[in-house]
Amino acid sequence: MTQSTQTLPTHDEIRELTRSGLAGCGLDLDAIAAGTSATGVHLRSPITGQELGWATADTAETAQDKIGRAQAAFQEWRAVPAPVRGRVVQRWGQLLEEHKTDLAALVTVEAGKTPSEAAGEVQEMIDICELAVGQSRQLFGKTLPSERPDHRLMETWHPLGVVGIISAFNFPVAPYAWNTALAIVCGDPVVWKPSELALLSALGADALLTRAFEECGQSTDVNHVLVGGREVGEVLLDDPRVDLVSATGSVRMGREVGPRVAARFGRTLLELGGNNAAIVAPSADEDLALRGVVFAAAGTAGQRCTTLRRLFVHSSIADGFVERVVAAYRTLTIGDPSGDGVLVGPLIGRGAYDAMQSALEAAVAQGGEVLCGGGRVLEAEAPDAYYVEPAVVRMPGQTEIVHEETFAPILYVVDYDDFDEAIRLNNAVPQGLSSAVFTSDLNEAERFLAGSDTGIANVNIGTSGAEIGGAFGGNKETGGGRESGTDSWQAYMRQATNTVNFSGELPLAQGVEFL
Numbered sequence: 001m002t003q004s005t006q007t008l009p010t011h012d013e014i015r016e017l018t019r020s021g022l023a024g025c026g027l028d029l030d031a032i033a034a035g036t037s038a039t040g041v042h043l044r045s046p047i048t049g050q051e052l053g054w055a056t057a058d059t060a061e062t063a064q065d066k067i068g069r070a071q072a073a074f075q076e077w078r079a080v081p082a083p084v085r086g087r088v089v090q091r092w093g094q095l096l097e098e099h100k101t102d103l104a105a106l107v108t109v110e111a112g113k114t115p116s117e118a119a120g121e122v123q124e125m126i127d128i129c130e131l132a133v134g135q136s137r138q139l140f141g142k143t144l145p146s147e148r149p150d151h152r153l154m155e156t157w158h159p160l161g162v163v164g165i166i167s168a169f170n171f172p173v174a175p176y177a178w179n180t181a182l183a184i185v186c187g188d189p190v191v192w193k194p195s196e197l198a199l200l201s202a203l204g205a206d207a208l209l210t211r212a213f214e215e216c217g218q219s220t221d222v223n224h225v226l227v228g229g230r231e232v233g234e235v236l237l238d239d240p241r242v243d244l245v246s247a248t249g250s251v252r253m254g255r256e257v258g259p260r261v262a263a264r265f266g267r268t269l270l271e272l273g274g275n276n277a278a279i280v281a282p283s284a285d286e287d288l289a290l291r292g293v294v295f296a297a298a299g300t301a302g303q304r305c306t307t308l309r310r311l312f313v314h315s316s317i318a319d320g321f322v323e324r325v326v327a328a329y330r331t332l333t334i335g336d337p338s339g340d341g342v343l344v345g346p347l348i349g350r351g352a353y354d355a356m357q358s359a360l361e362a363a364v365a366q367g368g369e370v371l372c373g374g375g376r377v378l379e380a381e382a383p384d385a386y387y388v389e390p391a392v393v394r395m396p397g398q399t400e401i402v403h404e405e406t407f408a409p410i411l412y413v414v415d416y417d418d419f420d421e422a423i424r425l426n427n428a429v430p431q432g433l434s435s436a437v438f439t440s441d442l443n444e445a446e447r448f449l450a451g452s453d454t455g456i457a458n459v460n461i462g463t464s465g466a467e468i469g470g471a472f473g474g475n476k477e478t479g480g481g482r483e484s485g486t487d488s489w490q491a492y493m494r495q496a497t498n499t500v501n502f503s504g505e506l507p508l509a510q511g512v513e514f515l
């Protein structure tokens, strides 16, 4: 039997955790939660499902005002030397380190993550700050040989303008920080529309950034948060003063964001849904594969964009391996994410629970067998919170439902016989974020890395838990954007190609003669 903790925190305990997390970030819960249901954003924890109050939302006018202030700040900020801009990010990183527990507590309260995973998310913020500080001295272009004598040809990078960020509830602060730390060193102000489901984490992260700006003696108009739902996000999409919209969320959301911003020739950076797969080959170290699979599939209650959702196991080992996965699932403790030994917290809410149930029904209708999980637990203790047992479903093939991303812990298992067939199955979905192979066969590993069409492809590591040093993002319906490491900084800058003539004459390119 899967275990669940029998006790959930009381509402007062959640409130206290929230209050102290916010206080650590210099904020006051009562002041934030002083809005009304008429004009506000509902503050709620998925741990108990109970409300923490209402925060006053932005209107279209106040949102536009913030964008205007950001745009005005751009003129000043872009003129600050990049390494000096980097000092603000360096200070932000230090403050995040000092207040890691405070911010992680807010992530636990709002996203339902275990303290270890919540701290890991804040660590991603600290890591990207470190990377961005280094990057602030390396916003380099290229110098190229000109075809003309005494000419210099070069590419240079310049601050872009206001960056709009839209982020999701499941990683309420890390993807925001990937964007923000780089945008700031690149000379861009940021206007952030966080998920209204995780507003307090957002306000905490932003408050620490504002403090960093203040302490460094720089303008506090470079960073802004928009409070509200869809309507407020739409202001960012449509305002021509927002040069880049970087959005994390569902494919459905991306389908709206992409064309709408493109219609005004704005730029987008999209990090959308994943439907990530792992292949377990006969030569795999099964102990290692088991741990990799269970963390990637059931960790974070299946609510990562990198969550493992499809597992292809070679038919020669499938029965035994799947049995071990199911046995491991039965040892997972579900419940209060801060509880002792708990590894699986709540789903974000009723919508996620309903989507999980419909997907399981569809899977069964399509010939699947639910080997474990799927049921709700702790319903009596917290009727408005949605705790589920992570599910493993053995499928007869990659049926229609397996092509969909359901943002809940369902792992579909499909047997394969031929390695190329497994790679074909891996690629045969519309999403393209992350994939993995577990194998000790070098040829298979290399064939997988060359053949998998996802933005992230791993060997002997699960699909989730990427480090910030590599570019993060996916292909196909995942949206094509790349965030965090390597060259991702270029998305936040305007590129120019420059030709300088120091010949005293005017030779034309391509040998053209004129005048």
Ligand code: UN1
Binding pocket: 124, 170, 171, 174, 175, 248, 303, 304, 305, 306, 463, 464, 465, 466, 467
């Ligand atoms: C997300 O779920 O939106 O690779 C981001 C990972 C994390 C980031 C996930 N570093 O799982």
